[in-house]
Amino acid sequence: MTTAQLTPVIVAVPLAVAAALAVVGRWLPRAVRDGVGLLTAAGAVALSALFIAATADTRLVEWVGGWRPVQGHSVGIVFVVDRLGASLALLVSALVLIALIYSTKYFEDVESHYHVLMLAFLGGMSGFALTGDLFDMFVFFELMGTAAYALTGYKVEEKAPVQAALNFGVVNSLGAYVTVVGIALIYARTGELGLAQVGDALHGEHADGLVVAAFVLIITGWLVKAAVAPFHFWLADAHAMAPAPVCTLFSGVMVVLGVYGAMRVYTVSFADVLPEPDVRRALLVVGVVTAVVGALMCFLQSHLKRMLAFSTIAHVGLFLCAAATLTPDGVGGAAAYVAGHAGIKAALFLCCGVLLNRFASVDEVHLHGRGRSLRLLTWLWMICGLALAGLPPFGTFTGKSLGEEALVASGYHWGPLLFVLVSAVTAGTVLRAGLRVFFGVGERVRHDDAPGPESENEEPETEHETRLAHTPIQMTAAIIMLMLGSLAVGVVPALATHVAEAGARFLDGADYIRQALTSASASPLEPESVTSWTEEGLLLSALSVLLAAIVAVASTHARQVTRGREIAPSFVRGIRAVHSGHVGDYVAWLLVGVAGIAALVGVPLT
């Protein structure tokens, strides 16, 4: 078994263990079920680390079932794994491992169903990250989705937004069906379903209406999962309802897979036929809109999980802007920013889990000053808030500065301004919540005029058991592990260079096609040393941390935040009204989004 042949196995093993757990789970004690889940996730971490090592200078190509191409054409499905795909698989497995560690104590009574769904979720996400076939990506997209809908409704945390999972399911399924229409169009034109094969078939063609429409329809599904504006409405609802460890997977890596899928489809299949400036313009516009809407909505939230969900949407906008530059620095910077952000955001969600477990509420106003007793959690939350703004040693700093550099290098001088403002506003909101909850800063507000969804009738994770007197070590350890992970991304020497190389290999679609279809080896990359520790990077991050602190302090005292409805400008009220929680709105906006992206990319009418 070569390393390449192991790539589909990393998808199959968690699914096999999930099925096994479903068979015998009923008779296994809770500790054994936890152990089996942890073991499988650890195995997946080890395997994906092996893939990262193996993809230092090449890609792993594996034709599933042994269906290798005959005269350049094959009937089977190909898995093509480069360093970026492998590190995404590592991020998925690591987050599932830490979420399972956290869940050992977070849930009082849980049947084996929870572990089964988490392992199926792991299998689906790693499959989506590694496969090189369009329809296979759709299948793993659906598998991820189904596991996510079930996990969202698993332990209904809060009574209020129970139909959030249904909104989540309907919008994601509709996005998936739009993607299948796109895949069908490309299959009709090229007679192929693999990414490399489609790219090879489209080589040299001119982009007519069908090709552009197919591209837009295919990436719609991935962008719905990436919670990019105007497809982002479902994310905040799903987060508000899902249990905390599940939210870490949503925000940490599931949304990022959407951006990765869209970029992969473009760089391999459509890079040669669609003009790069058009696609770059479309992705940049969508990225900026997502970042701005995410940051604005994040500032207006008082429900901690919805606040973090909108902060994730804002950061997805930043990732998309960095990756849309289609330069090795940009894609590499986006990858580093993803890794750094995943650790920090997951840690924040797990802190919310502790608060919910302890005080049966995650509403900033409701928890006013009640977090004082949790000394350690206070510092973890505040450090994470600062890290979200791009505090230097953390991975978020590396990603942010590389992203800003890439945007400036490709001529978009507004890039650093957007990055600084968005990260400052989101981090500032998180710090404001921290000041309110843990330090009791600002006036105590009566609850009836607090904006946002009615969240007073929350039940803690498990109503009937006594609330935990102290936070179990596993939960705190999970939070600290995540923060150390983000720190490691920032501290690893020459990470910027490795990440830029991975970005260069990711962008080299022609080499991907050549290596996938013929057993040629990958072309060597010319090494160029890149560093994130530049003066501008440090200056910009200092500026954003400072701005975040100002936003935090200012907004704790200002009253209008708590009465955002009346005083806020009509524009803000308009944006709030759009986030209505009605599935009909989300579907209407999905169609407008499809049309918008098509207009941005420019549909030739021939």
Added chain:
Amino acid sequence: MSRRLRLAVFGLGAVLTGALLVIAFTGLPEFGTSHHPYGDRAVHTAVDEQKTSNAVSSVNFDQRAIDTMGEEFILFTAVIGTLVLLRELRREVEEGEVETELRRSPRGLSSTAYLTYAMLGVTTLTGLYVVAHGHLSPGGGFQGGVVLGTAIHLLYVGGGYRAIRKARPLHLYEIFDALGAGGFVVLGLAGAIVGGDLLANVLPLGALGDILSAGQVELLNALVGLEVASAVIVILARFLEQYAEVRIQGTAR
């Protein structure tokens, strides 16, 4: 947003998306075109190399087997999700209470009962036939599983809810569902160990048209049939339970 605004936004999106689709459809090849490269390759591989008469089953279970494994697990995860969600709702009605109320459910006409018992045998046989001949004639694990899944519910028509509860211990079918999905992956991993690649068809291929041909396709069809049948039974059972619960609240009120 108000209903009117929502309709306006939808109208705009629908018209533009519709235009996009029409532009795309004009670029499609002529309907009924003879240019199907992948299809021709798949048929050639299925019939000549893999000795599978039903090319669709060969594509499903041999050439693109990991697609079907993914679909398997979507089905499996959806069943687990439904169980989890409906288990949340089931706590209100105790098991015994359902039993007592339903003993009084009106007995069907005896002639209906006899007809359904007869049809139960025929339907189960048909389902098994469709699953077993998946690699030869149209059908296979998915279709046969649905037929098998609905066969048991003939008992409900004939003997009422009590008859069906006796005929299908639910936990058993939840295990069958997991066994079907797990078996699929284990067979795939065995193929990886023996043949090097996951889901490699290492079983003997036999001759075209034989009952024992096409290697793993037949076995995977059986596993899928097991899983789809138990999935349909489990889901219908859970929803029937909800319905039975209604009858209790009906009588209790």
Added chain:
Amino acid sequence: MTAVIAVATVLTALAGTAVVFTHHPKRQALTLSMLGLMLTLVFVALQAPDVALSELGINALVVPMVILLVAEKIRARR
């Protein structure tokens, strides 16, 4: 042959529209099984027996049955 496909497709589109415009869940289960039948006809016309068989089993049978049970549960609870 294409005439049969054309007629079956138009009937399917009409059945789909009928499903959307019936707002009462019980009646909707019936129109949905009509849509399942029409789709089965189109798939047979398009020479896809496997898909027709599973479409018949699922969209004409199982899904409407589940919808009827859920509709009854929701009606009764109100």
Added chain:
Amino acid sequence: MRMLLFCCAGWLLLIGCYGIVVSRNLIHTVICLVVCQSSTYLILLGIGYRSGGTAPVFSDTSPSTVVDPVVQALCLTDVVVSATVIALFLALALQAHKQHGTVDPDELTSLRG
């Protein structure tokens, strides 16, 4: 003929979305999702059709021209899988009804803002 088949499929997709937008009952919303999905089957099988071709089955006859089996395989699994996903959504609708006493998305206003 091509435009008729594919435009009917496009119509199904958009009318399904219309159903979701105007629906006043979560069950109706889920059913309209089924309508949307049936449009993908029509498109997939439409592009796989070959005039004069028969079903790609060679057990009794060995037909010379057959229809594309790959798109049929893609559709086949999707039909069955969508049933269980729809059942999952209906279970979610039941739960929404239990929590809020209504299944009308307009009245479920808990997610505002």
